[in-house]
Amino acid sequence: MTLGQNLLLLLALLIAAAFFSVAEIALAASRRLRLRQLAEAGDTRAEEVLRVQQQPGHYFTAVQIGVxxxxILGGIVGEGVFSPTFSGFLARWLEPELAGTLGFIGSFVLVTSLFIVLTDLIPKQAGMAEPEHLALRVIGPMRILVRIFSPLVWLYSRTADQLMRLLRLPTRRDERITSDDILALAEAGTRSGVLARGEQRIIENIFELDTRTVESAMTHRDRIAWFLQDDPEDIIRARIAEEPFSTYPVCRGDIDHVVGYVDTRDLYQRLLNGQSIALTDPKLIHKVLVVPDRLTLAEVLEQFRQVGEDFAMIVNEYSLIVGLVTLNDVMSTVMGELVSPGDEEFIIQRDDHSWLIDGATPIQDVGRVLGIEDELHGEEYETLAGFLMEALRRVPRRTDIVNLGGYQFEVMDVDTYRVDQVLVTRTAPVPPAGASAAGQLPD
Incomplete structure (x- = not known):
């Protein structure tokens, strides 16, 4: 063969090898979710790719045979094309034997470099950029090649399967999608601009419903507006006007003895009809849902669904009321910063380096805003106030300071024993996740 024919043959081998390389990476990198969407849209090639992904053994065997x-053929052809040329060129200055050796080495390096760049790096980068598109393009020709190579494919596949069983290696890809996979996709979508930051936050909050306890979203005991069952009507009217809510717990003697709840719609209806709104009327009192304080928000939502309520009282292990939670509280946790601006803000950023945070703020929210989720974790506390108590080992007082993860937490206001406001100031760059930090008491 002439030099030109050999070069054309080498080019054809490079193109064919590049095809097999694209076929390999495109199938491996194709996203099943995207392929399902294409298949549901009527693309039969996507269905074929999905089937091959389920059992890719024969497909990859054919790819490896081709690659x-x-x-090997490229090396043989390349050595025949370039080695004599290089050797003849070097023979002008070197001995024939040395020139032949260096010519062979030069030919080997050149052909190997061509195959690395043109049949491996470029095709695989292109395949990673648009895997589904390329997988659909190559699935037809690859199906034909699998049939052509079927005897060799069967032999090599059987050999590989036996060796994998002997080595106890998995033969099928785990297609289960975990919450971590979804969160990673959401983060990637935010970085690429497909998702807004607030939308990603909602997705993260939804998955946190299984880990957040109801205490992180409840209205605390000392903030609950409630009625005694024997309250006179003028007190009921005054309290509704001062603290307007849709529902109020009704108690006997004190808040720890809840007999039910009253819906303000029922009270308004009675007022419009000129009827009494005294809570001694059993028709006004609805049965209240009571849940333990260790339930997660996901479990509370399930309780709401089962009983058809959107309001529950929360009790601790001593059967004392510790708070109140509504469906709106849970949804506000999910929506996060997208809730209406009329809602109470627990975290207020004063400037780039300081925040004013309510002591009742869930510790997960504090960690997320400050970027120190790994440091602000613990099973003994749910709120910022709980974290301060754990760090100080006592009830916090005004001017108490705790340092953690490059931030200073200073207690600004305490109402009786309740931590109202905490000033958080950045004191140093946030350390890497897992870096040790300890609480520091004021001098």
Whole structure:
């Protein structure tokens, strides 16, 4: 063969090897979710790719036969094309034997470099950029090649399967999608601009419903507006006007003895009809849902669904009321910063380096805003106030300071024993996750 024919043959081998390389990476990198969407849209090629992904053994065997066979042929052709040329060129200055050796080495390096760049790096980068599109393009030709190579495919596949069983290696890809996979996709979508930051936050909050306890979203005991069952009507009217809510717990004697709740719609209806709104009327009192304080928000939502309520009282292990939670509280936790601006803000950023935070703020929210989720974790506390108590080992007082993760937490206001406001100031760059930090008491 002439030099031109050999070069054309080498070019054909490079193109064929590049095809097999694209076929390999496109199938491996194709996203099943995207392929399902294409299949549901009527693309039969997507269905074929999905089937091959389930059992890719024969497909990859054919790919490897093609890749390795073409690489060997390319080496033979390339050595025949370039080695004599290089050797003849070097023989002008070197001995024939040395020139022949260096010519062979030069030919080997050149052909190997061509195969690395043109049949491996470029095709695989292109395949990673648009895997589904390329997988659909190559699935037809690859199906034909699998049939052509079927005897060799069967032999090599059987050999590989037996060796994998012997080595106890998995033969199928785990297609289960975990919450971590979804969160990673959401983060990638935010970085690429497909998702807004607030939308990603909602997705993260939804998955946190299984880990957040109801205490992180409840209205605390000392903030609950409630009625005694024997309260006179003028007190009921005054309290509704001062603290307007849709529902109020009704108690006997004190808040720890809840007999039910009253809906303000029922009270308004009675007022419009000129009827009494005294809570001694059993028709006004609805049965209240009572849940333990260790339930997660996901479990509370399930309780709401089962009983058809959107309001529950929360009790601790001593059967004392510790708070109240509504469906709106849970949804506000999910919506986060997208809730209406009329809602109470627990975290107020004063400037780039300081925040004013309510002591009742869930510790997960504090960690997320400050970027120190790994440091602000613990099973003994749910709120910022709980974290301060754990760090100080006592009830916090005004001017108490705790340092953690490059931030200073200073207690600004305490109402009786309740931590109202905490000033958080950045004191140093946030350390890497897992860095040790300890609480520091004031001098």
């Amino acid at each position: 390795n066979g073409l690489a």
